[in-house]
Amino acid sequence: MSILRHAVLPLHAAALLTAEKSFCDNRVIGSPALNRRGLHVGRVALAERMADRRRRRLGRFADPADREAFARDGFVVRRDALPPDLFAALREEIETRTFEAREMRQGAAVTRFVDLPPAVLARNPALAATARGPLFQGLLRYVAATDADPILYLHTVITHPDRGAPDPQTAFHSDTFHPTAKGWLFLRDVEEADGPFTYVPGSHRLTAGRRAWEQAQSETAATAPNRLHARGSFRATAEEIAAMGFGEPVSFAVPANTLVVADTHGFHARGPSLRPSVRVALYGSLRRNPFLPWTGLDPLSLPGLAGRKGAAFGAWLDARERWLGKKSPQPRVGAVLAGDPTPRV
């Protein structure tokens, strides 16, 4: 056993140069002794520096006003993101057609995902124009600091606050140790009572306050009782966020046709839902090895591969269930309306 434990160490050490983030699964990343010497905070600082450097070369993907807002806040908000005609056509496609979906339950919330591979986009021209359009693609690439192919879904969040355990996404957290982008183009109005996305402005930066907090977390995260925290998506309380010197979170209760793109390395959460609600959005996420010196050279952007990440991930979950008996966290639920308020899981 102990030979095996030692044999994996070089692999665990090599993962330092990747996006690997788990303190409880990787004995180098999670090592309290190494983290006391600054390993984790050094990784966070280097990833931030590399991202800043790459982002300077990606200025063409965002307007000056958006670049300025992002640098200050860690997110960009665009109201009336699409021209009215395109938005109306998009809404018509998404609200009236059924799509093959998967669903994932997390406590009182169910997230429905619809993959958008080229065949689905070919049948839905407004969706294709939006998902492949320069605004959605550009802001995701700029915020993620990489010119790569994002993963895209129709994304529905259904909440029933009185049913099930609290949704783990309602706790403030950082998705990972390095800059990473998530974006939502909301198809319907989102109101405060619906549990909108909330974000702590400026928390995407390694300020002195955040550095001290990251240092403290890194020394104990490997054995943290919260599994998500131990896997490197650090949870922070409101008191800790205030003690780091950040201000109040902002919540994105926004009208339909608003695009929000955020660096979810910064602290964010789903606001608590005060009533049953259904949020429907076109969603994109982009995360790549944070230590790459270059911005492009993304093999998954090549013709034939581009736009297939979501479908490939789904196929992998299905294969894992079939061959290894590992239950998929997002089972297929068949063809449904994206905004159907009744979950199948």
Ligand SMILES: [Fe+2]
């Ligand atoms: Fe998150």
